[in-house]
Amino acid sequence: MSTDDTTTETDASTSNCGAASTTDSSSESKCGASSSTDSSSSSCGASESTEEKVGSTADDFDADPGKLTAVGLGPGQPKGMTERAKGALADAEHIVGYTTYIDLIPDDITDDAEAIYDTPMCGEVSRTEEAIDRALAGNDVAIVGSGDPNVYALAGLALEIVESKGATASALDFEVVPGVPAAQSCGARLGAPLVNDSVSVSLSDHLTPMPEIESRLHAVAGEGFTISIYNPWSRKRRENFQKACEILLAHRDADTPVGIVHGAGREDEEVELTTLGELESYGETDLVDMTTTVVVGNEDTYVFDDRMVTPRGYETKYDY
Ligand SMILES: C[S@@+](CC[C@H](N)C(=O)[O-])C[C@H]1O[C@@H](n2cnc3c(N)ncnc32)[C@H](O)[C@@H]1O
Structure with a gap:
């Protein structure tokens, strides 16, 4: 599914933590994290303050956690993606990322995912929290970025938020799948x-x-x-x-x-x-x-x- 499709299939009204076949391009969290998350003022500009806050904690979820994987997509086109990255994305039930990065994923992978959660630029804290909440709710989740997750990307932020929620990396079977950095x-x-x-x-x-x-x-x-x-x-x-x-x-x-x-x-x-x-x-x-x-x-x-x-x-x- 391309992101063109995702925009037309946006369904922001239903709960998506365990949602099947729902594509959600909204910036609202569907896992109980949105109430205290405010990313609307963030524009990634140096002079503007970002008021994103982590909301729900691990204790708010009853399910057995799913797996959380930070996947590096490499530079751009599918042939620049590692086989391991493609496999991790194919295994994920939910794929979360900045819209431009979701667009880089081959259509056959996004078509098979149960849910795609993509948001425009910035809002990286709320987007990462959304990925974690979906995993805490029992879904296998991939959070994606260009290049490598360890290079100016979300692998570190994901671990910081997991920690701040009182969850553990082991409980989420957290894994980083490297990609070719820019x-x-x-x-x-x-x-x-x-x-x-x-x-x-x-x-x-x-x-x-x-x-x-x-x-x-x-x-x-x-x-x-x-x-x-x-x-x-x-x-x-x-x-x-x-x-x-x-x-x-x-x-x-x-x-x-x-x-x-x-x-x-x-x-x-x-x-x-x-x-x-x-x-x-x-x-x-x-x-x-x-x-x-x-x-x-x-x-x-x-x-x-x-x-x-x-x-x-x-x-x-x-x-x-
Ligand atoms: C937030 S950083 C993400 C870096 C990424 N995690 C990596 O490993 O390459 C974004 C920056 O990476 C660089 N970048 C990302 N993709 C690129 C590409 N395809 N060609 C050239 N530079 C790229 C640019 O400098 C861009 O401003």
């Missing part, structure tokens, strides 16, 4: 930029204040890591991208190779090789947005035949 998908499209020590930095100040992000960038740029920049740009915080470019340029030469990958593994994939000196000028183009990862080379990174290469150091020991 840095690796994008690195592959660029050649071999991540072969030596590398780190990821997110420019989203939704949860981490910008001064903290700036100091982390200074630290990693100064240490010479290859850097994968997640969440590089959004209209609400275009200055974060500018600031990041300034910080990187304070530590690295303007001709340092930079790879920009938009929508790796998706239909709108675009790849651009540029330099650190030029990077800021891409901030106002369609290439750099919330589905873009920017890979900044280290001092040894070079471009060979349109591919970024970061030597691992073999050349210091071997002749070739």
Whole structure:
């Protein structure tokens, strides 16, 4: 079932904790958690407060808990998804996720699920709580995200909420099914930029204040890591991208190779090789947005035949 179908089949009026064949695209919890969950004011903007609160506790559920699995979908298209991820989704009775991510799941899997709960961007606390409540109510639930659940994603939040509800990860048989993270998908499209020590930095100040992000960038740029920049740009915080470019340029030469990958593994994939000196000028183009990862080379990174290469150091020991 595609999300186009899910919108037409939305049924927000019935209880869905154990619902069969019901697709629910509403942001209201159906498992007793909605009364104290307020995600409507959250827009993921840095300046807006998020008032999402965890509502029901483990004691509110009588059923034997089902299984909760955090599944990483990889970069985008089904062929980028692991067999294990597909199997975990096929085994799940309920699949929960951000609408864009639900759209990435093959139709034959969503068609077979008993229920799909998808909500628009943000509201990640209430969406994760919904997944947990559905599992506590006895359903086998998969909560999905792009890339890997451990990379700026919901695996940690799920465990934190399970704990705050007085439940246990063991009771829910909680499992993380890894997916290919954006840095690796994008690195592959660029050649071999991540072969030596590398780190990821997110420019989203939704949860981490910008001064903290700036100091982390200074630290990693100064240490010479290859850097994968997640969440590089959004209209609400275009200055974060500018600031990041300034910080990187304070530590690295303007001709340092930079790879920009938009929508790796998706239909709108675009790849651009540029330099650190030029990077800021891409901030106002369609290439750099919330589905873009920017890979900044280290001092040894070079471009060979349109591919970024970061030597691992073999050349210091071997002749070739
Ligand atoms: C909230 S993070 C999620 C990361 C994800 N869990 C992972 O492992 O890649 C979202 C960011 O991941 C990056 N991203 C996700 N999918 C991408 C793709 N297909 N191509 C390029 N970057 C992507 C972008 O930087 C985006 O802003």
